[in-house]
Amino acid sequence: MTRLAINQTAPEGYRAVAQLDAYIGKNLDHELLDLVKLRASQLNGCAFCVDLHATDLEKQGVPTRKIYAVSAWRETTFFTEAERAALALTEQITAISGGVDDATWQTAADNFSERELADLVLAIGTINLWNRIGVSTHLSPPALKG
Template sequence: MTRTRTHEASPETFQALVALDNRLKKSLGPVLYDLVKLRASQLNGCAYCVDMHATDLERRGTPSRKLHGVAAWQESPFFDETERVALAFTERLTGGIDAVDDELWDEAGRLLGEERRADLVVAVGTITTWNMTGITTHLQPEGSLVPA
């Protein structure tokens, strides 16, 4: 069964999400924002979004070792202090609305500042919304690598 995609069923809502996405990319920076979107999409199980954000990071010149390391970022040497706090924040917030403890909250504020930390909270919620949209409407990455 084919499901109507959000941009077709509700173009105004879709455009509002795109505008929010663009604002968050400007605030957090395209690479950090895509790392957040990639990790949340992995946790939420959205294959379409995982593929999209990994591809976006590749296009921005992110080394493949770093892309592969996102799934195990805590053990990986490829992430700086700011990326680590953003990924930790993403994991905690994706895992539960009240999962960000005071220590992580303070560390994110120290590294990102008040505005970018607030935008990080919204960013995790926004990618989760995109993930729900992709999964619910059965979006799949283009071009299967599995032989027919």
């Protein structure tokens, strides 16, 4: 059971995060964005967000094999160079205690414009906030049908 409905208890704060998320959604490729959101959510153990972003990728027509492989992206050929750069950056920003190494940053900078890279950093930060909201409040995905 969910511990706290933040959207109801702190609606202004919740809307502010949602507005940042909406900004990012207008500025980054949707498939790339959901791959990043899925990977961060896997790392953070946010069941609600893993379900949401895997489902969003399915709705976009992303092959299920690619969705399943997000957690092992380094071991497959399913991802473009830009997706790989974004996933590597996602992992290092999500586990920020070690920082982002220069090679990972440079690879991302080689694949994205400065504006895209700025939006990508905002996207990774935002999904990490959503994950922390979901995990700390015990937000869970909708029940399976059937």
